[in-house]
Amino acid sequence: MNQPTNIAPASGKLGVLMPGMGAVSTTVIAGVEAIKAGIGAPIGSLTQMGTIRLGKRTDGRSPLIKDFVPLAGLDDLVFGGWDVFPDDAYESAIHAGVLPKDQLDQIKDKLQTVKPMPAVFDRNYVKRLEGSNVKSMKSKWDAVLEVRDDIKRFKADNGCERLVMIWCGSTEIYMAPHEVHNTIESLEKAIKENHQAIPPSMIYAYAALQECVPFLNGAPNLTVDVPAMVELAKQQGVCLGGKDFKTGQTLMKTLLAPGLKARMLGVRGWFSTNILGNRDGEVLDDPESFKTKEVSKLDVLEYILQPEPTTKCASTTIRRAVTKKRVGTISTSSAGWACRCRSRSIFSAAIRFWPRRWCST
Numbered sequence: 001m002n003q004p005t006n007i008a009p010a011s012g013k014l015g016v017l018m019p020g021m022g023a024v025s026t027t028v029i030a031g032v033e034a035i036k037a038g039i040g041a042p043i044g045s046l047t048q049m050g051t052i053r054l055g056k057r058t059d060g061r062s063p064l065i066k067d068f069v070p071l072a073g074l075d076d077l078v079f080g081g082w083d084v085f086p087d088d089a090y091e092s093a094i095h096a097g098v099l100p101k102d103q104l105d106q107i108k109d110k111l112q113t114v115k116p117m118p119a120v121f122d123r124n125y126v127k128r129l130e131g132s133n134v135k136s137m138k139s140k141w142d143a144v145l146e147v148r149d150d151i152k153r154f155k156a157d158n159g160c161e162r163l164v165m166i167w168c169g170s171t172e173i174y175m176a177p178h179e180v181h182n183t184i185e186s187l188e189k190a191i192k193e194n195h196q197a198i199p200p201s202m203i204y205a206y207a208a209l210q211e212c213v214p215f216l217n218g219a220p221n222l223t224v225d226v227p228a229m230v231e232l233a234k235q236q237g238v239c240l241g242g243k244d245f246k247t248g249q250t251l252m253k254t255l256l257a258p259g260l261k262a263r264m265l266g267v268r269g270w271f272s273t274n275i276l277g278n279r280d281g282e283v284l285d286d287p288e289s290f291k292t293k294e295v296s297k298l299d300v301l302e303y304i305l306q307p308e309p310t311t312k313c314a315s316t317t318i319r320r321a322v323t324k325k326r327v328g329t330i331s332t333s334s335a336g337w338a339c340r341c342r343s344r345s346i347f348s349a350a351i352r353f354w355p356r357r358w359c360s361t
């Protein structure tokens with residue numbers, strides 16, 4: 001196996017910069033602060049609770065991943081970000097309604113220190129949002145320079161050794177790859193010409209990569225799925241990744257579909273529903289943003305069930321549907337059926353499959 005030669009040691013403070021300080025990011029920040037304060041446990045965290053088996057099963061050697069691989073500790077994390085709304089992490093977490101107020105109140109002082117920087121925002125790409133905490137951009141290239149300045153300032157102000165950026169912003173409208181995304185040169189030319197194929201998420205990603213900051217995408221946006229960004233990441237020697245978080249509907253699909261595939265059960269159709277609430281729900285009520293989500297959610301099944309989604313006895317075209325349902329604000333206490341998945345949003349439902357012996361075609 002090729003050995004990586006150039007990985008920075010996990011020393012010093014790690015700044016976690018998140019464009020988008022809504023439900024996802026404030027829940028992460030609150031979770032980490034609750035653990036640090038001794039009032040929470042890292043349930044569901046691979047880095048904190050996962051183990052790795054060394055040698056044979058019978059050797060009984062399964063250390064925690066965090067003890068085996070050099071990773072930043074929770075005490076070394078410093079959070080920051082940008083948002084269209086000026087609310088600090090406490091106010092935003094209250095608005096998101098994922099965690100109950102009494103829990104948030106116990107870490108209120110920590111959350112209140114995380115204040116969003118003004119966002120690079122353009123309503124052409126997220127139509128249902130309008131906020132006041134927005135950079136007055138003269139051009140897309142100026143926006144890149146401003147974000148690069150933000151990154152440098154955050155790093156210096158917080159004494160961070162390293163940084164990572166994770167897009168936790170709203171889902172942008174559906175965008176297909178364009179020829180300007182093909183090379184670093186054409187991407188830069190397009191940013192300078194204010195080309196419409198450059199949404200805000202690409203501005204953050206490009207700025208991060210130029211600052212040698214790894215970029216991860218938590219939304220289904222196109223953002224880094226283009227050759228120019230991959231090339232730039234390679235050139236800068238930083239990591240690039242992500243495509244929509246896998247927390248609710250997608251998690252259920254990716255748990256169930258491999259089982260159906262492994263047992264060669266024919267899948268004829270798959271119906272899943274996004275139960276949307278809060279700000280993410282408002283954004284995804286716009287058909288252009290929802291299309292981005294829909295396409296990414298359907299792709300995951302095709303990938304898992306390849307080369308064909310069905311067994312021979314079933315129909316050769318899988319019938320799938322991803323729908324959405326708006327339910328306004330959901331809190332963990334008021335909607336138990338959804339809260340275990342994502343508190344307010346995604347719930348994978350009604351999977352229809354027919355074991356081989358039931359198939360007629």
Ligand SMILES: NC(=O)c1ccc[n+]([C@@H]2O[C@H](COP(=O)([O-])OP(=O)(O)OC[C@H]3O[C@@H](n4cnc5c(N)ncnc54)[C@H](O)[C@@H]3O)[C@@H](O)[C@H]2O)c1
Pocket residue numbers: 019020021022023024025082083084085096119120121122126129131167168169170171172200201218219220244245246247248278279280281342345
């Ligand atoms: N909640 C989940 O479990 C989940 C699962 C999978 C994917 N996602 C995706 O993750 C993203 C965040 O989800 P959420 O539930 O936190 O949504 P949210 O609406 O609560 O938060 C998103 C935040 O991004 C801000 N924003 C939008 N455009 C921005 C920009 N250009 N710059 C800075 N901030 C911007 C919004 O003002 C909002 O506060 C969405 O794209 C969502 O589809 C969420």
